[in-house]
Amino acid sequence: MLLGVLHPSGGDLRILGRDPFRERLANNQEVGVVWGNRNYLWWDVPVRDTMERYRRVYRVSRSDYEQRLNLCDQFLGTSSLLHIHARQLSLGQRMRCNLANVVLHRPRILYLDEPTIGLDVVVKHQVRRFLRHINREWGTTIILTTHDLGDIEDLCPRIVVIDKGRKILDDRLEAVRERHGGGVRVTFQFPPDGTIDPQIPGLLQAALPGVAARIEPGPRLIATVPRAAATPIAVIRWVVGCLEPINLQVDENPIEEVVQRIYRGEMEDGHERV
Amino acid sequence: MREFDRYWPTVQIAAKFVVANRTQYALQVMGDLLQIVVMFFIWRAAYAQADTFGGLTQAEMISYLFVAQVFRLVVTHSVMEQQIAYWIRSGDIIRELVVPLVYMWKDLCHAIGWLGAVGGISGGLVYVTGLLFFDVRLPALSALPALLLSLLLAIVISFGISFIIGTLAFWSDGSIWGISNAKQVVMAFASGALIPLSLFPSWLRQVVDWLPFQAGVHIPTSIYLGHLHGATLWRALGVQALWAAGLLALANWFFHYSLRKVTIPGG
Numbered sequence A: 001m002l003l004g005v006l007h008p009s010g011g012d013l014r015i016l017g018r019d020p021f022r023e024r025l026a027n028n029q030e031v032g033v034v035w036g037n038r039n040y041l042w043w044d045v046p047v048r049d050t051m052e053r054y055r056r057v058y059r060v061s062r063s064d065y066e067q068r069l070n071l072c073d074q075f076l077g078t079s080s081l082l083h084i085h086a087r088q089l090s091l092g093q094r095m096r097c098n099l100a101n102v103v104l105h106r107p108r109i110l111y112l113d114e115p116t117i118g119l120d121v122v123v124k125h126q127v128r129r130f131l132r133h134i135n136r137e138w139g140t141t142i143i144l145t146t147h148d149l150g151d152i153e154d155l156c157p158r159i160v161v162i163d164k165g166r167k168i169l170d171d172r173l174e175a176v177r178e179r180h181g182g183g184v185r186v187t188f189q190f191p192p193d194g195t196i197d198p199q200i201p202g203l204l205q206a207a208l209p210g211v212a213a214r215i216e217p218g219p220r221l222i223a224t225v226p227r228a229a230a231t232p233i234a235v236i237r238w239v240v241g242c243l244e245p246i247n248l249q250v251d252e253n254p255i256e257e258v259v260q261r262i263y264r265g266e267m268e269d270g271h272e273r274v
Numbered sequence B: 001m002r003e004f005d006r007y008w009p010t011v012q013i014a015a016k017f018v019v020a021n022r023t024q025y026a027l028q029v030m031g032d033l034l035q036i037v038v039m040f041f042i043w044r045a046a047y048a049q050a051d052t053f054g055g056l057t058q059a060e061m062i063s064y065l066f067v068a069q070v071f072r073l074v075v076t077h078s079v080m081e082q083q084i085a086y087w088i089r090s091g092d093i094i095r096e097l098v099v100p101l102v103y104m105w106k107d108l109c110h111a112i113g114w115l116g117a118v119g120g121i122s123g124g125l126v127y128v129t130g131l132l133f134f135d136v137r138l139p140a141l142s143a144l145p146a147l148l149l150s151l152l153l154a155i156v157i158s159f160g161i162s163f164i165i166g167t168l169a170f171w172s173d174g175s176i177w178g179i180s181n182a183k184q185v186v187m188a189f190a191s192g193a194l195i196p197l198s199l200f201p202s203w204l205r206q207v208v209d210w211l212p213f214q215a216g217v218h219i220p221t222s223i224y225l226g227h228l229h230g231a232t233l234w235r236a237l238g239v240q241a242l243w244a245a246g247l248l249a250l251a252n253w254f255f256h257y258s259l260r261k262v263t264i265p266g267g
Helices: A024-030 A047-057 A062-076 A091-102 A121-137 A149-155 A173-181 A200-207 A232-242 A255-264 B002-020 B022-047 B058-075 B078-090 B093-097 B103-133 B141-170 B177-190 B202-209 B218-224 B230-259
Strands: A031-035 A109-113 A141-145 A158-163 A166-172 A184-189 A212-216 A220-225 A247-252
Touching: A024 A031, A031 A091, A047 A062, A047 A091, A047 B002, A062 A091, A062 A121, A091 A121, A109 A121, A121 A141, A121 A149, A141 A149, A149 A255, A158 A173, A158 A255, A166 A173, A166 A255, A173 A255, A184 A232, A200 A212, A200 A220, A200 A232, A220 A232, B002 B022, B002 B103, B022 B058, B022 B103, B058 B103, B058 B141, B058 B218, B078 B093, B078 B103, B078 B141, B078 B177, B093 B103, B103 B141, B103 B230, B141 B177, B141 B218, B141 B230, B218 B230
Parallel strands: A031 A109, A109 A141
Antiparallel strands: A158 A166, A184 A220, A184 A247, A212 A220
């Protein structure tokens, strides 16, 4: 719909002041899109040929083209891939090339659908670093859909959560953390051959209201501590007072857990549902 | 001309694609060659009984046989509509709907580059074989401009038919295999690629004359052999131009109508 491909059944939509369905070609010139599960490169020709075609389709001058290609190489290491036939590229290589391809015309808006799907950590990191760069340097608006919440933590200042076609959240990432998942997670590691008394989580929760605790294999005891409820110090003191963990770790509550809670509708009292 | 520059790279890259797989196309043409050689012997046996068939002498018939096959290879290929349908079925069509090109023109460019290269390789092999071993005659130099124009129109006509058939993939959950095969058979006969249209009984000839297929092979072949001159030549080119324009208009309408029900599998 945002790309003007799907026929709108109703309503009004403006992208950069245009109706993308009526003015699809003009809209296409200014946006770029990558689907993580799709290949954009012509299969049986070298990557460079695909890019050269894009350059001319979008009417990018040769100097701009070379300059942007250099930028892509710097972040994504693409220059060594240009002479390779697309069918011989690995998934990660292909994704890097797809991304390089789509920014050649310096789109004002970049739509990314699961850009890091199936990528290894190194490539994921490269991709995120590159996106951050063009967002800052070019002012490119990036609209990202993803199931990988690491993408969100790394990239997005603003988050929209959609569940069954309904927008259930639209806020700054920091604010979301504060409200719905604010706080930290404390993980206690116990000797691998030992066990944790299954009553412990209940006791901990009773001692420090608001804290959520659970046991995981390892064995580990994980306590989620909302900012308002208690301090991690209090949790640590309580646990160390009655048990003997061999190690402990304190993290910011991962956004993954926050979103899970939002989906389950477990929002804290006093906050309206969007 | 500036718009042209947006489209030309598609012709180039499609041709490169074929050149990258040239061995495959060269091997594929062996089947076509075998068929022509069989036809050659059948006709030679037939000409032992009579001097002309459908007004063609034996030498003319052999030339027709080869040239029509060459043009069929240049103008049409079953892979074309399968490819168009595949892009629709797989959702890959979206890749080209998000670039600033009119989709049908982009596909036409793809077809021109692709057919040009396939025709160059496969058609070239058949043609050279005909010239070297079967005394296929060369066209009159003066017929060349009309012939090139006619071939280009023939490609557009053939593309229009393929694009419409390919677009059916929107409506048939993607599979157009059956109708594509049926088209190939009808095309082979009704275009005059297998047998000269002058051999058809007059009622069938009339039906075929009202179909677009004959504008794909029969007309350019007739121009090549010097059967069309002056007014009849212009008339034939006019018929081709009308078919080309009509089919493109229909194809364009059908595509956009079908696109409204498009769904693209997401991630």
